Amino acid sequence: MKIAKSGAELINICEENHISLSEYAIAREMESKGLSRETLFSYMHSTLSVMREAATLGREKEVYSLSGLIGGDAYKLQQYLNSGKSLMGSATIKAMAMALSASEVNGSMGKIVACPTAGSCGILPAALLTAGEELGKTDDELVQALFASSAVGMIIGMNATFAGAEGGCQAECGSAAAMAAAAIVELMGGTPEMSLNAAAIVFKNILGLVCDPVAGLVEIPCAKRNASGAISALATADLVMAGVASKIPFDDALAAMYKVGRELPKELRETALGGVAITPTGLKYKEQVFGKDA
Numbered sequence: 001m002k003i004a005k006s007g008a009e010l011i012n013i014c015e016e017n018h019i020s021l022s023e024y025a026i027a028r029e030m031e032s033k034g035l036s037r038e039t040l041f042s043y044m045h046s047t048l049s050v051m052r053e054a055a056t057l058g059r060e061k062e063v064y065s066l067s068g069l070i071g072g073d074a075y076k077l078q079q080y081l082n083s084g085k086s087l088m089g090s091a092t093i094k095a096m097a098m099a100l101s102a103s104e105v106n107g108s109m110g111k112i113v114a115c116p117t118a119g120s121c122g123i124l125p126a127a128l129l130t131a132g133e134e135l136g137k138t139d140d141e142l143v144q145a146l147f148a149s150s151a152v153g154m155i156i157g158m159n160a161t162f163a164g165a166e167g168g169c170q171a172e173c174g175s176a177a178a179m180a181a182a183a184i185v186e187l188m189g190g191t192p193e194m195s196l197n198a199a200a201i202v203f204k205n206i207l208g209l210v211c212d213p214v215a216g217l218v219e220i221p222c223a224k225r226n227a228s229g230a231i232s233a234l235a236t237a238d239l240v241m242a243g244v245a246s247k248i249p250f251d252d253a254l255a256a257m258y259k260v261g262r263e264l265p266k267e268l269r270e271t272a273l274g275g276v277a278i279t280p281t282g283l284k285y286k287e288q289v290f291g292k293d294a
Contacts, residue, residue, distance in 0.1 A: 001027045007155055007196045007250035014192040021182065021192050022147035025154070029147075044143045047113055051102070051125035054112045058101030065107025067289045070219045074101035091134050095234055096227040098126035103223035116153055116162040119169075119218035120176035122226035124149060127180040127233035131187055141187060149183035152199050159251070160258035164211035164270040167261025169222075173229040174206040174257060180233035181240075188241050198236045200246035200253040205232060207253075208260055210268035212275025215286040221276055 001017070004010035004024070014024055029040050057063055059078035064071025077097035080086060086093045102122030106112045112121040128149075132142045156175050161167045178199035185195040206229075214220040246253065267274030276282050 001031060003028065004151075004155065005158055007152075007199075007254070010151065010155060011192050011196060020144075020148065021151040021186055021195055022144045024192075025147040025151040028151075028154070040147075041140075041143060044146050045139065048139060048143055048146060050111055051113050051115070052129060054102040054105040054110065055098035055122070055125045055129055056101065057110065058104040059097050063101070063104040063108050063110070065104060065217075065219050066109060067107065067215065067217055067219060069214065069217060069285055069289065070107055070223050071104050073223070074098070074104055091130055091234065092231060094133070095126045095130040095230040098129060099123055099226040099230040100223055102126065103219070103226045107217070107219050107223070115149075116156075116175055116179065117164070117172045119164060119213075119222050120172040120226060120229065122223070123173060123176035123229035123233065124180040124183070126226070126230035127177070128183055128187070130230070131184045131234065131237070135187065137187060145183040145187040148186040148195065149179040152179045152182040152195065155250075156254060160254050161261065164213075166269065167258060168209055168264045168269055169211040169225060170203070170206045170209040170257055171261050172211065173222075173225045174203055174209060176226075177206065177229040177233045177236075178202040180230070181236040184233060184237040185240050188237060190237075190241060194240050194245075196250040197244075197246045198233075198240040200248060200250040201236045201239060201244075202232055203250075203253040203257045204246065204248060205236070207257060208264075210264060210275050211270040212268060212277045213270060213272055214277050214282045215289045216270075216272040216277075217289070220282070220285065 058074030062072040062075045074097045081093040099122035115124045161171050164172045181198035182195035185198045
């Protein structure tokens, strides 16, 4: 099968072959890796299992990062969800709790899936698992959606970046949320074009988000940006399934993200030299972790 090098090409290939984004990704993997469909699905089921464990652990007990900067928030959210008093409803709170859990597990040196990066590891699992539970989807259907997310991820990787050091947090959390939104749209029965509309909307909404990790660790403000990214993916999927399209196509939105990211000053690209990292409180946290001579 032809390799798609852009979102437009990806849509065309899917339409010409009457396949979904997930089937495109599966076909590409089978051709490039020489693996059977059964082997690929087995591997992705294992990936889903790790995602679910990371999204669950911090909700069942308090998990703290090695630095001590973050921890216990996923558990707090789960308790809040259990109280039945939330403003925005169970799906929203559940997704945020899952995203925070994965981030806390990452900070504690636990096992996560970097999808597409460790710093954004909570977004895709939280959004997809929440959608799956709300929609009553099976693990096989969630695995199919993970393949759909990878189809979009391949285009992002070819034409832009996932690295906060190169493109800011819009490249990390933005890409994760875009991949998640696209996957959820397919999970809900949307077309490849609709999935890419969702990804484009996510990028537009997160455009310009800087990468400013306190003490240089992907904990503050990263964990809460994971929670926000998961909600962005879910909300955008609903926008698109309601018939809302992106006026700016995916390829243009992706190009804009990449260009904006490269234009960000070095202080705002994962160096911890700008943003909240150099606020008085941010610097106090740095001293707390590394000492006064840091």
